[in-house]
Amino acid sequence: MIDRAPGADLHPGLDVANSRLAIPGQPALDLLESPEAATRWLIDRGLAPADAVLHEICAERLRDMRARIRELFEAHVRQTAPPPAALAAINAAMTRVPTAAELRWDPDRGLHRATPHPTDQVVDRALGVLAADVADLLTSAEASRLAACDSPPCVRFLLRGGRRQWCSVRCGDRARAARAYARKSH
Template sequence: MSEFLTADSVAPPAPGAEDYLALDFVNSAIALPGGQFIDLLGTPAATNQWLTERGLAPADAGVREMCATQLRSLREHVRGLFAARVAGLPALPTAVSAVNDALSRAPTAALLYWDEKNGPYRAAPCPTNEILDRALAALAANAADLLTGPDADRLTACGSTPCNRYLLRHGRRHWCSIRCGDRARAARAYARRTQSKAD
């Protein structure tokens, strides 16, 4: 498969991903039928593309493997927090610490600058070496907002094996896509047919 896959070419965005970047983030590692796995953050170039498409980094950010590794690590911690929330279990302290660490990486206040021609203005500093910190902070903040906000009760894991994506449940829907829903219904129908033949 191409190195530059997009999430949409593999599966459409999961319900809620348009409102919560954190859902899109945790769903950037996609398990597919037949034991296939696609990681949209699998290489530095793919990670740079993913960040750029979401407005978290410029196209020429030059993401290196160390940066991609840090993003993949945060993704796994956020996935762990989502899994704990969905299962109603306590979160691992290391996952909470990783999110809090990411939250504290970027300054929250726009600083005061003074331009000789135009006078004072405020802007958030963002030198090149802070691009990753800002991306990590934005993703962590969005995950924390989802986990602590009113939509947290709608957070669920896709109910279709082997899919590993998360979504915000709408009504009774427990699948991240039509494809996963069809796969789950087909599996249930097959199980009913084989059960009735066995009886």
């Protein structure tokens, strides 16, 4: 199991942006590489019901949203204008289906909030939640903490806290080892 980058546990949009990892000496690891993997990722994060089954077209839509989110994060980190196609994708996902949990009643639970997951809208709903989270993150005070991991070849993003520059202990150790090696080499 790969540890989540700081902030990814609070922001599913950040978590999906980090669902493709570069691991030194290994092929890239894509947590959304297949319909089964994408389904598991959504279920594990409460973005789809336990009995959901995604097809390749749905998994591809999720991977495409990840690419658009990464484009927005990269533009934010570089302090450049975001690509119009990425903005359009986020806005389309946020407006396609309602993402708010409905107020419901049942005699055992009383009043409660529940998110419906109609079979034909599982991915639309998940994309809407992810897009809304990204929009909220990028327009919040936390946006100033969004950063790219400073340990190549890592491609993950994180919310910086204090002086932390890396998404994981492993990346921090790798960066410190590289600096020590560079000092010894010179």
